[in-house]
Amino acid sequence: SIATGVAVGFTLVVFALGGISAAVGRPPPGGQVLPWIGAVLYLGTLVVYLLVIGRYRLLESDLRVRRNVQYLVISTAWTLLICAAGLWFWWLMVHIELPLPHVRLTGQAIEVLPTAIDPERRALIDKGVLIAAAVVFAYGFRALLKRGHRFLAEQYYQEGYDYRRASREFSDVMGPRMDLDGLADGLLTVLDRLMPVKRAGVVFVQGNRLISSRRSIGFETGDWDIFCSGCVDEAVAVLKGARGTELDTEYAPPRLRLSLRRAEIHHLYPIGGHNELRGVLFIGEKLSESAYTADDFAFLGVMAGQAALLVENAFLYENLAAQARVRQELAIARRIQLESLPQRAPRVPGLEIAGTSLPAQEVGGDYFDYLGGADGQVTVMIGDVSGKGTSAALYMSKLQGIIRSLHGFGLTPRQLFVRTNELLGHDMDRRAFVTVLGAFFDTTTRTLVLVRAGHLPLLHYHAATGEVTRWLPRGLGLGLTQRVLFATELEECRIPYAPGDVFLFVTDGITESHDPSGDDYGEDRLVASLSTLAAARTPVETMLAAINRSASEFAAGAPQHDDQTVVVIRAL
Template sequence: MSHNFKFWKVTALLLIGFVSFLYIIISTVSDIYYLISTPVAGIVYKIDRQTGYNEVVEVICKGPAEQAGLQPGDLIVAFNGKPLNPEYDFGKAMEKVKIGTPVVLTILRDHSLFKISLATGRRLYVYSRAIFFSLLPGVFFSYALFIIGVFVLFKKIEDRTAHVFFLLVIFWALAMWHSFPFTSHNWPESLAWLNTLMILISWPLAVSLLLHFTLIFPFEKPLLKKNPILVLSLVYLPVLTGIPFYYAKTHGISWADEFLSYSWGILFTILFTASMNSLGYAVKKAPDAHTRTQAIFMLWGTNFTLLLPTGIYFLPRLFLGKGLPYSEYILLLVVFWPLVLAYVIVKHRFMDIDVIIKRGVAYALMSGFVVAAYFLLVVGIGKLFLYFTGSTSQIVTIIATLLIAALFNPVKNRIREFVDRSFYPSRFTYRKAIHNFSHQLVRVVDLEKWLKLIRTFFTKTMTIYPVYLYWWIPEERKFKLLRLTDEASLNAPAFSRQDQVVKLLEEKQHYVDVSPLHEIPNFLSEEELHKWDKLKAEIVIPLIYKGQLRGFISLGPKAEDEPYFTEDLELIETLSDQINISLENALLTEELREQARLKKELEVARQIQLSTLPQSDPRVPGLQISGISIPAFEVGGDYYDYIDFGEDRLGIVVGDVSGKGTSAALYMSQLKGILKTACRYHQSLKSLVVEVNAITYQSIDMKSFITLSCALFDLKKKNLRLVRAGHLPLIYYSAKDQSCHELIPKGIGIGLENGKIFNKELEEIQLKFHPGDVFLFYTDGIVEVHENFSSSNEYEISWLEYLLKTHAQESAAEIRTRIIDQVKRFTDGEYQKDDMTLVVVKVE
């Protein structure tokens, strides 16, 4: 039953929104047609009740009336010789005139009668200034509120607060649409009743809904909890005033307009004041900083953008019958209310709505604001100077333009940083944190230091507490606590692979949000619920090694109970691979230190090496790939890997660490971690390898270095990009001309130099590939192998190229096998002195 009711409720909300939006659309079209097709004289008049004459109240600057000589206070006695009276006033007389038609007005001024002739103008041109300050803000305000309302409703479609907010912005859009001049005052007489009805219901509902919303946002107020029916009845009582007002308006009761205006002014003041008091209460009693921030922005944003324009623009017209000088400029503040709502939604997760906005859009919007501010300042300074000095020289505007342009030029360069700091503060902080964290993590192989680094990152940077690390203990067949944040615990719970959350971690190999699992009936046992509650777990991150769950990190709540936002989870996911690799290194290194014999140390180090190498060759449509690495000792220094850059782009890396044994394997493992992290932020191979060198140089021993070939196959563009950091040439067999070529772009080894020379020397080349082409990546263990232990004869590259040309029609796996077999036959079974690594890529 509840689901049916929710469906009916949402349907009713959408129907109200659709009808209201349709009304605004029709009104907009009607207003535009009215502005284009209606003739005007350029005056504001009122009917003198004693004489029946039409008194000129205001003459529009540079309008037809001003050019003809009309002045405020003039009485219009006749129109084209026909006397005017309350039944036939100036407005009705103008209805029969076409645009540009001359009319003759009989004017009474200072007890003298005379005639003035003027040519009527198009309303759009005569009232262009007023239109800019009224119609356009009205259009922006109303349409923006509609967009925000629909966005919030669909984001939080089952939330009662979102429902009230949707109605709130819809009726504020309608109310303000009727309040701006030149909007919704030109409906056909047959539909005048609809326009009158919309005017009468929109304002009372708008202010009542504002109070209702502030009573439940950002949390429900105690007054509403105690007496919901009574409080809401009082909140919506003003809506009933629309009934007598509608009757009075439709039956032509003379006092209706004036009484209606004063009544609405009083009701608006009372309800708006109550709404702001409710928001002020929310600021004082907010349970956390996140909630308080939302309430503060709503309070001050609404006061500044709604209360200030109302007090300066609308209320003087309501109670004094005329507006304050330049008050139309203040009216422009109203358009900022939708911007305030949008800002709170994006920046402060209004009603916990998580929004991701492309940075490009944000930069474009900020650039638009800069241009708008530039325009307003240039025009404003010029106009003010001309106004105060009385000068008519345009040189002032030119000087102002140059001055503002000079001041605004540095601002353009700071837009990107401002957007990141203002709209993406977490991401701005995280980007720096990731860079520092990655640099430190790849250098840490000590378990204690690793634990401290992980703990510091999660607790300090991400403000998460507590953080628990669990690891699989094979002997006990349980996940047991490895370390805890700050304090030790003898009673920490253990987990088995049969626990539901552990099963999810192993199945998904992705972080698990524990909080929603509490709401699923009978999903978690009481025992498991108690264990996770004891850890205060909200997010659990799996630690995966070779496709198996080896452990997990339990993350508690963020500081001040702030929710986990999208950028938090993206960061956790981004660092997952590097954490896994570095933890495995740290654990294996700790085990190495506990081994007394070199054989055990080398065996453990070999596991590090094997963990860095691909377990299988990737299957990529359009390419055949086959790779192998055969270490000379238990642990070698060769490395190869495949990197998925996305969008049909595959990277292949082959490297060789100077030296052999454990140190070479550790450097190789660090290299894999660096590449896995850095490739997420670099699209250019050259910039990727430059970053790898910068990080590696800080940690590698002065006597060691790494040679590297890095290639990127773009299957869409059918081209290859190659960077070579001191490694052996890439052999390329061209099926087109059936010949082999050596690709040797410039570059020196990684870790030899801190960057200045390395960056200058490094070269990136590219070439087109075609079906049947073959690429050979290899290390010196292939081409520098000796015929036997005492011989100095080496296996030559020319033999490798000849074998490749001879067997180029075979598959990549067959080519790889032939090369390895030939190299082994060449050595005649002698002991392998150097690591042998070979990757064959054939284009299909």
């Protein structure tokens, strides 16, 4: 606006002076200069308007000169300038008279003479000095020309590729990075250093899983995530169909092409390994604004080839790290679960008690517990959740919490089981269930009340006769049925016992332990072991270890396929 005002004002002044000069019949002062000044002002105004239109893209026009054109023009001008300076210097050297001293060259020395030498010899010396100076300045101009071109190439991103430097930088940047985010950051860092682009991003491919990099080049905050959520799936599918070849945006399917154009992405370059797509490099226009050449794609091929192995290693590292985290978490869960089970047997007058549980995996679904009561009373619980592993362990912990909470209300054995079934069945998966065996000992009357919810029988060794009784009262597993049916089928059994009698509680991990041929350990072998050990009045701790060892020896090295829990009680 200021330039326009100046130009208009100057025009009015010129017209006013012209009118005055016509009226008085005399030319205005500076009449020859004013038109030239006006032309310069109008030309300057036009240049200013063009710059403003180009800077702010007014009138829906784009007057910007592309960088590669700017580089071509400026580098050509620099070359012409150096050549012109060299020619001028050469002309100057030819016509200048050098104030050289009068010297004479001999085979052994250079003599400086007080008088003038022969003109022919003088001309020969002058030519030699000029030739030497021309050679020196020619090398100087050549070095200046190369330095200028190198500077311009750096400013306009026109540098060539040094593959040795690229490999070295790639190794330096990528060496310490093992995770996918670090790998993507390193890959984009090398790309930004050696082939600067306006936009770039990386997406890694692991089967049907796509992992987009957190870092991108040229995208505003959040734009890269929006782009990845919109068209990355289709882009990966297209590249897989293209068998890992580079894809120009113009040859993409219509919908994908439109999305890539909006994101200013020009090329999709695959990162592949072992004939499998490992990632995709999304690349926009180069900062030099020149077209991609064969050297550019060769450089990208070198980068993608080195990155492919690192991507596979990153996936492997990620899997190993995840497995290590799972193992660590399972180890913590195992410790917590084992600590939640009784760490020592209670001291109950008239009873000798021992128990242990060995999970088949890191955590298990077997359960046993000792619940105290009035003097001379103790409740022994043993249970088995269907299945193994983490889910069974969670149900086991829930069962333990419910039973411990309800036991404090002084419920009868039957009421305890009915109420536990109600609470456990509300949130339990229909495909899961729990079997439980509960023995409520009263040492003052030497009796126990037995309640069974679908569990294995209680084995009772009678010291007086040496016989073993299998106590198997009716009962359905917890979580299988509604309250009415469960309560109807649940039976309480009152059992008297005598000093020396032994009671054995086990889960099916013992009886179903099988040898390499597939035969089960079975209840018969368990009864035989109990009879032998009880008849010898073996301490319950030793009896416990012997039963576990017997099942393990029967398996003959076969892996433990189920949790194994054993509780032994002897009446004193």
